[in-house]
Amino acid sequence: MSIFNYREQPGYLARLKEAIQATKQEFVAKIDEALGREKEIDEAFLEELERILISTDLGVQTATDLIDKIRLRATSKQLRNIREVKKLIKDELLDILKGVESSQSSADVPLRLVMMIGVNGVGKTTTIGKLARLYRQEEGKDVLICAADTFRAAAVEQLEIWAQRNQVELIKQKTGTDPSAVLFDAIAASKARGKNILIVDTAGRLHTKSNLMQELEKMKRISGRELGGAPHDVFLVIDATTGQNGLTQAREFTRAVGVTGLIVTKLDGTAKGGIVVAITKELQIPIRYIGVGESIEDLMVFSPEAYVDGLFE
Amino acid sequence: MAICIFASSRQEVFAVGERSILMLDDLSAKLQRVLKDLRGEGRLTEAHVDAAMREIRIALLEADVNFKVVKEFVACVKGKALGQEVLASLTPGQQVLKIVRDELTELLGTVNQGLIFSKTPPTVILLAGLQGSGKTTSAGKLARLLQRSGRRPLMVSVDVYRPAARDQLAIIGREIKIPVFETVSNNPFEICQQALTQAKNVGYDVLLVDTAGRLHIDQELMDELREVKRRLQPLETLLVADAMTGQDAVNSARDFHEQVGVTGVILAKMDGDTRGGAALSIQSVTGRPIKFIGVGEKYDSLEPFHPDRIASRILGMGDVLSLIEKAEEAVDKENALRMVEKIRKDSFTLEDFRDQLRQIRKLGPLDQLFKLFPNVGPLKGISGMQVDEKGLAHIEAIINSMTPRERDHYKIINGSRRKRISEGCGCTVQQVNQLLRQYDQARKMMRQMGTGVKGKRLGKFGFPF
Ligand SMILES: Nc1nc2c(ncn2[C@@H]2O[C@H](COP(=O)(O)OP(=O)(O)OP(=O)(O)O)[C@@H](O)[C@H]2O)c(=O)[nH]1
Ligand SMILES: Nc1nc2c(ncn2[C@@H]2O[C@H](COP(=O)(O)OP(=O)(O)O)[C@@H](O)[C@H]2O)c(=O)[nH]1
Ligand SMILES: [Mg+2]
Ligand SMILES: [Mg+2]
Numbered sequence: 001m002s003i004f005n006y007r008e009q010p011g012y013l014a015r016l017k018e019a020i021q022a023t024k025q026e027f028v029a030k031i032d033e034a035l036g037r038e039k040e041i042d043e044a045f046l047e048e049l050e051r052i053l054i055s056t057d058l059g060v061q062t063a064t065d066l067i068d069k070i071r072l073r074a075t076s077k078q079l080r081n082i083r084e085v086k087k088l089i090k091d092e093l094l095d096i097l098k099g100v101e102s103s104q105s106s107a108d109v110p111l112r113l114v115m116m117i118g119v120n121g122v123g124k125t126t127t128i129g130k131l132a133r134l135y136r137q138e139e140g141k142d143v144l145i146c147a148a149d150t151f152r153a154a155a156v157e158q159l160e161i162w163a164q165r166n167q168v169e170l171i172k173q174k175t176g177t178d179p180s181a182v183l184f185d186a187i188a189a190s191k192a193r194g195k196n197i198l199i200v201d202t203a204g205r206l207h208t209k210s211n212l213m214q215e216l217e218k219m220k221r222i223s224g225r226e227l228g229g230a231p232h233d234v235f236l237v238i239d240a241t242t243g244q245n246g247l248t249q250a251r252e253f254t255r256a257v258g259v260t261g262l263i264v265t266k267l268d269g270t271a272k273g274g275i276v277v278a279i280t281k282e283l284q285i286p287i288r289y290i291g292v293g294e295s296i297e298d299l300m301v302f303s304p305e306a307y308v309d310g311l312f313e
Numbered sequence: 314m315a316i317c318i319f320a321s322s323r324q325e326v327f328a329v330g331e332r333s334i335l336m337l338d339d340l341s342a343k344l345q346r347v348l349k350d351l352r353g354e355g356r357l358t359e360a361h362v363d364a365a366m367r368e369i370r371i372a373l374l375e376a377d378v379n380f381k382v383v384k385e386f387v388a389c390v391k392g393k394a395l396g397q398e399v400l401a402s403l404t405p406g407q408q409v410l411k412i413v414r415d416e417l418t419e420l421l422g423t424v425n426q427g428l429i430f431s432k433t434p435p436t437v438i439l440l441a442g443l444q445g446s447g448k449t450t451s452a453g454k455l456a457r458l459l460q461r462s463g464r465r466p467l468m469v470s471v472d473v474y475r476p477a478a479r480d481q482l483a484i485i486g487r488e489i490k491i492p493v494f495e496t497v498s499n500n501p502f503e504i505c506q507q508a509l510t511q512a513k514n515v516g517y518d519v520l521l522v523d524t525a526g527r528l529h530i531d532q533e534l535m536d537e538l539r540e541v542k543r544r545l546q547p548l549e550t551l552l553v554a555d556a557m558t559g560q561d562a563v564n565s566a567r568d569f570h571e572q573v574g575v576t577g578v579i580l581a582k583m584d585g586d587t588r589g590g591a592a593l594s595i596q597s598v599t600g601r602p603i604k605f606i607g608v609g610e611k612y613d614s615l616e617p618f619h620p621d622r623i624a625s626r627i628l629g630m631g632d633v634l635s636l637i638e639k640a641e642e643a644v645d646k647e648n649a650l651r652m653v654e655k656i657r658k659d660s661f662t663l664e665d666f667r668d669q670l671r672q673i674r675k676l677g678p679l680d681q682l683f684k685l686f687p688n689v690g691p692l693k694g695i696s697g698m699q700v701d702e703k704g705l706a707h708i709e710a711i712i713n714s715m716t717p718r719e720r721d722h723y724k725i726i727n728g729s730r731r732k733r734i735s736e737g738c739g740c741t742v743q744q745v746n747q748l749l750r751q752y753d754q755a756r757k758m759m760r761q762m763g764t765g766v767k768g769k770r771l772g773k774f775g776f777p778f
Contacts, residue, residue, distance in 0.1 A: 022530075051380050057559035060374050120582060120610065121445025121555065129476075151610070153449075153488070154481035161476035206585040239445065243377035243559025245587040266444065269528045271561035294444070294474070 016300060017310050019292040023272045024311055027056055031089065035082055041074040045082070056274030057243055062281060066092055090312045096277055097304035100286040111190055112197045113223055113230035117216060117257065118237035119249055120204030123265035123291055125155065127237055128199050129162030130291070130299035136166060141196040146186035147172040148179035148219065149203040159201050165296060169193070179203070179215060180222045187226040200231070207252030220257045233260050235288065240266045240273035250279040259283075265291035268298070340629050343368045344406035357405065362394045365409045376588035376627045379563045382597045390416050414624050421592060421620035426577070426602045429548050434518035435467070437509070437547035441538055441573060443565055444526030447581030447607055448553045449478065452523040453485040454607065454615035455579075459519050460491060467517035469494040469508035471501040471541060472525035482523055489612050492517075501525075501537060505545050522547070529568030538573050549576045551604065554595055556583045562591040563598045570599040581607035584614065590627050663720040666752055667712040670705065707740055711748050714738040723749060 017024075030052045038045040046067050053063035070088060073079045079088065114131070116124045128145060135141040145163050147170055149155035156172050163170035171186040183200060190198040202219070205212035223230035236259040238246050253259055262280070264273045267290050276287060287302045347364040366387050373383045394412050399405055430436045438455065440448045449470070456466040468486055470493070472478035479495070486493035494508040505522060512520045522545060527534035542550060552566060552575040569575055578599065580592055583606040592603055603618040655661045712720065714737030719726050726734070726749060735742045 054374060054380050055560050057377075057561070060371055119557070119585070121447060123445060152481075153484035154477040157477035157480045158475070206582070208584075208586050239555075239557075241443065241555070241558050241561050241565070243557060243562075243587070243591065244375055245377070245557040245585065246559075248586060266528075269443070269561070270530060270564045271559070275559060 012300070013306060013310065015292075016306055019267055019290070019300065020307065020310055022270045023056075023267070026270065027052065027272055028311055030055075031086060035086060038082060041070065041079060041082055041085065046071060049085070053274075056272035056277075057246075058274035059244055059247065059278045062274075062278045086312070090308055093277065093311075094304055094308045096281045097287065097308065100280060100284045109229060109232060111195060111227060111230075112232045113187070113200065113227055114197060114233040114235065115200045115202065115219070115223070115231040115257075116235050116237060116263075117202050117253055117259075118204060119206055122204065122237045122239040122242075123263075124204065124237045125149070125159050125162065125201055126294065127235075127263055127265060127289070127291055127299065128159065128201050129165060130296055131289070132162065132166040132168050132199060133296050134299060134301075135197050135199075136168065142194065143168045143197045143199065144186060144190045144193070144195040145170045146183055146198060146200040148182045148186075149201050150175055150177045150179050150182060151203040155201070155203065162296075169195075180218050183219050183222055184226060187223065187230075191227075207249050207256075213252065213256045216253075216257050231257075234258055235261050235263050236285070237263045237265055238273070238276055238279070239271075240264055240269065240276075241271040242273075242275055244275065246275035247278055247282065250283055250285065254283055254285070259285050261286055261288035263287075263289045263291065264302075268292045340368060340372045340410070344409055346406075348405035348409065356399060357394050357397050357409070359395060361405065362391055362409070365394070365406075366391050369409075369413055372628060373590060373593075376590035376629070377557075377559045377562070377594070378590035378627065379560050379594040379597075382563065382594050385597075386416070386420070386593070410628070414621075414628060414630070417593065417624035417627060418621045421596055421623055422602045422618075426604055427617075428604065429576070430519075431548050434516075435509070435512040435520045436518065436549070437520045437522065437545045438549045438551065439522045439524065439542060439545060439547040440551050440553055440579070441524050441569060441575070442526060442553035443528065443555070444475075446526065446553045446555045447579070448526065449481050449485065449523050450610065450612075451551075451553050451579050451581055451605075451607055451615065452482060452521050453489055453491075453612045455605070456486075456491045456519075456521050457489050457612050458615055459521075464519050465517050466519040466521055467492050467494055467508065467512045467515070468521045468523065469504060470523040471504045472523060473499045473501055473504070474525045478525065485612065501541055502544060505541055509545060520545075529565040529572070535568070535572045542573055550574060551577050551579050552595070552599070552601075553579045553581055554591060556580045556589045556591060556606070557585065557587045558591040558594075560594075562594040566595040567598040570601070575599055575601055577602050577604040579603075579605045579607060579615075580618070584608040588627050588629065589623060592623050593627060661756060663712050663715065663723055663752060664717070666755070667709060667720075670709060707738075707744060708748055710738040711735075711740055711745055723752060 031049065034045060034048045034052065038048070049070070050063050050067050053066060054060065066089065069092070070079065070085055073088070079085060116128055118124050132143050132145060135143050143166070145159060145168055147156045147159045149159070150173065153175075156175065160170055160172070169189070171182060171189050173182045173185070179202065186198055186200065189195075200219070202216065203212075205216070207213065220231060220234075234257055236250060236253050238249070242249075250259065250262075262276055262285050264276050264287060267273055279285060280287060287304075290300050290302050292298045292300060344365055347368060348361055369390070370383055370387050373386065374380060378386070390413055393416065394409055397408070397412070399408065428438070440452055442448050449472075452468055456468050459466045468482060468491060470479045470482040483493050483495060494511050496504055496507050498504050498507065508520060508522070511517075522541070524538060524541065525534070527538065529535065550573060552569050554562065554566065566578075578595055578601060580589065580595075580603055583589060596603060603623075605615050606618050606623075608614045608616055655665055711734060714734050715726070719730065719734075731742050731745045735745045
C-alpha cells in the first residue's frame with residue numbers, strides 16, 4: 001500500500017487543503033503575520049513565534065527546542081533573513097514527520113490484524129467504520145470487524161451500524177464478555193472465511209488504569225498466539241484537541257502493547273493536533289491517517305509531504 | 314503501602330490542620346531554587362518575582378492552560394506578589410506558590426456551585442459539547458445524582474446523528490433504572506417537544522436532554538442547538554468538556570457560550586493523570602462555573618467541583634485535600650494515631666493489618682483514593698496504582714482464619730499452619746504465602762516510614778498553607 005497512490009488520486013490534495021484550512025490560518029498565517037511585522041530575528045520575534053507554536057499544542061519543550069535552534073542559527077548567521085525562518089520551521093516539521101515514515105508496516109500477509117486503541121471518546125469506532133471502507137473500496141480487501149468494546153453502552157450497536165454501512169461482517173458477543181474471547185472468535189472466523197483484514201475495536205480506556213491496560217496486553221497476547229505476527233497494526237487514535245496528556249497516553253499505550261501508527265481525528269475542527277508532532281518526535285511513531293469529519297469518507301491517508309506542503313504553500 | 318503512607322502523612326495533617334497540602338512537586342522545587350537567596354531580604358523583589366513567574370508560566374502551559382490565559386494570569390499574579398513581605402513562616406518559594414494557588418482558586422470560583430431548579434417543574438437541563446466529550450455518560454451520572462437527592466428525572470437523547478447514540482442512553486437508563494423518553498421521531502425539535510410534554514404529564518421534575526456532539530464551527534448544528542434551547546428554555550445549559558483538552562479549549566468553549574449561552578460546565582475524564590488546565594481556560598472565556606467533574610466511566614463517578622483542589626492539581630500539587638476529606642469521613646483519629654504509634658514501635662501485627670485494611674476500604678475503591686496523591690516526588694507511582702479489590706477481600710479472609718497467636722507472631726506460621734489457614738479460608742497456600750510476604754515487606758517499609766515520622770524525611774509533608 002503506497003501513500004502516493006492516494007496523493008495521485010484526483011481531489012486528494014484539494015480535500016487535504018480544505019481539511020487543514022483552520023490550521024493553516026491559525027498557524028502559518030500567524031507566522032506570516034509575525035514575519036511581516038518584525039524586521040529581524042530578535043527576542044520579541046522569537047517570543048511571538050514561541051506563542052504561535054505553543055498554541056498548536058506542540059508543548060513547551062518541543063517549541064523551546066525549535067526556538068533555540070532558530071536563535072542559534074540566527075546568531076551564527078546561518079539564517080540570514082527573516083524569511084528563512086519559515087523555511088526552517090517547515091523543514092523541521094517535515095523532518096520529524098518523515099523521519100519515521102520508513103517504519104510503516106507494509107509486509108503482505110494473508111490475514112492482517114489491525115487493533116484500534118485509545119482513551120475514551122477519541123473516535124476509534126468511527127475510524128474503524130471509515131477504515132473498513134478504505135480497505136474494502138480502495139484496496140479491494142475482504143474485511144471483518146471485531147466488536148471487542150464489550151464495556152460501553154451500545155458500543156456494539158454503534159459498530160454494527162458501521163459494519164452494515166460497509167457491508168462487512170461483524171463478530172460480536174454480549175456486553176460484558178471478556179474482549180479477548182470475542183477476539184478469539186473473530187480470528188477463528190476470519191481464518192475460516194478467508195478474510196484479508198480483521199479490524200478490532202476496543203473500549204476506550206485511560207492509560208492510567210493498569211487493569212484495563214493489562215486487558216489490552218492480554219488481547220495482544222491472544223492475537224499473537226492465534227495468528228502469527230498479529231497484531232500487525234496497532235493504531236493509537238488521538239483526538240486533535242488533546243493537550244499535553246497525549247504524550248503520556250502515547251508512552252503508556254506504547255509500553256503496554258506497542259503502537260505501530262497514529263491516527264489523528266477531528267482535524268476538521270479548529271484544534272491543530274500539535275501534540276502528535278511531539279509524540280512522533282519522541283516515540284518515533286508515524287502518523288498513518290487523519291480523520292476530517294464524521295462521514296464514512298472522512299478519513300485520509302497521511303502523507304507528511306502533502307501535509308506540510310499544503311500547510312506552508 | 315497505602316496504609317503506612319496514609320498513617321504517617323495523616324499525623325502530620327493533625328499537626329498542621331485542615332488546609333495543609335503536601336508539597337512534593339517539581340514546581341515547588343523549581344521555585345525554591347530560583348528564590349532561595351531571597352531569605353533575609355524583606356520583600357519579594359522584581360527580579361525574583363520575574364524568575365518565579367517564568368517557572369509558573371511553564372507549569373501552567375504544561376498543564377494545558379491556554380497561552381493567552383496564562384499571560385493574563387501571570388501578569389495579575391506578578392502584581393500581587395511584588396513587594397509582598399517575605400513571611401517568616403514560609404520559604405519564598407512556598408509564598409509565591411501560595412499566592413499563585415490562591416489566585417487560581419479564586420479564578421476557578423471559590424465556592425462550588427450546585428444546579429439551579431425551577432419553581433415550576435420540570436427543570437430542563439441541556440447537555441452540549443464537542444464529539445466524544447462525555448455528554449451521554451454525564452447525563453446518566455447526573456440523573457443518578459438527582460435521583461439520589463430525591464428528584465424524579467426523565468432523560469431524553471436528541472442525538473439523531475451518531476450511530477446508536479440513542480440506544481446508548483436507553484441502555485444507560487435501564488442500567489441505572491431511570492426512565493428515558495423514546496419516540497419514533499427522528500427530528501430533534503419534535504423529540505424534545507414530546508419529551509417535555511411527557512415530563513409535564515407524568516410529573517417528572519427534571520428533564521435531562523442529551524444532545525449530539527458537534528463542532529463549534531459547524532454553523533448548521535450550532536443553529537440546531539440554539540433552536541433546541543429556544544424550545545426547551547432550559548434553566549441549565551451545561552457544556553461538557555474533556556479534561557484532557559489542550560489549547561483549543563478556549564475556542565470551542567467561547568463559541569458554545571457565545572452561540573448557545575452556557576450556565577455551567579462539566580469537566581469529564583478527570584480520572585486520568587491530566588493536569589486539567591482546560592478548566593482554567595474554559596472558566597476564563599465563559600465566566601461560568603465548573604459544576605461537576607467526571608471521574609470514571611461508571612454512573613456514580615460524578616463529583617462536585619472543588620476549585621482549590623483543581624488549582625493544586627493544575628500546579629502539580631496533587632489533590633490532597635480530597636484525600637484528607639475522605640480520610641476524615643472514614644477513619645477515627647484515635648485509631649489512626651494508635652496505628653502510627655504501633656508502626657513507630659514496630660509492633661504492627663497482622664491483626665492491626667486487618668483492622669487498618671478494613672478502615673481503608675471504607676474510604677471507597679482504593680485506586681480512586683490513590684489517584685488523589687500527587688504523582689511526583691516520593692509518592693510518585695501511587696496515583697496510578699491499581700488495587701485488586703477481590704485480592705483485598707482474600708487478605709481479610711486469610712487473616713480471619715488465623716489464630717490470634719498467629720496474628721501476633723507471624724513468624725510461627727510454618728508450612729502446616731499455612732496449609733490449615735488456606736483450607737480454612739478457601740484460598741490456596743500460594744495466596745497465604747503471598748500475603749505473608751507482603752506483610753513482611755510492609756513491616757520493613759513501615760519501619761522506615763516510622764523513623765521518618767519523627768526524623769527529617771517527612772519534614773516535607775504539610776507545610777502550613
Ligand atoms: N474515564 C472516563 N471516561 C469517561 C468519562 N465520561 C465519559 N467517559 C467515556 O468517554 C467516552 C465518550 O463518552 P460519551 O458519553 O459517549 O460522550 P458523548 O459526548 O456523548 O459522545 P458523542 O455523543 O459521541 O459526541 C465513553 O467511552 C465514555 O465511557 C469520565 O469521566 N471518565
Ligand atoms: N468532527 C469529527 N468527529 C469525529 C471524528 N471521528 C470521530 N468523531 C466523533 O467523535 C465521537 C466519538 O467517536 P467514537 O468513534 O464513538 O469514539 P470511541 O469512543 O473512541 O470509539 C462521535 O460523536 C464521532 O462521530 C472526526 O474525525 N471529526
Ligand atoms: Mg467506541
Ligand atoms: Mg453522546
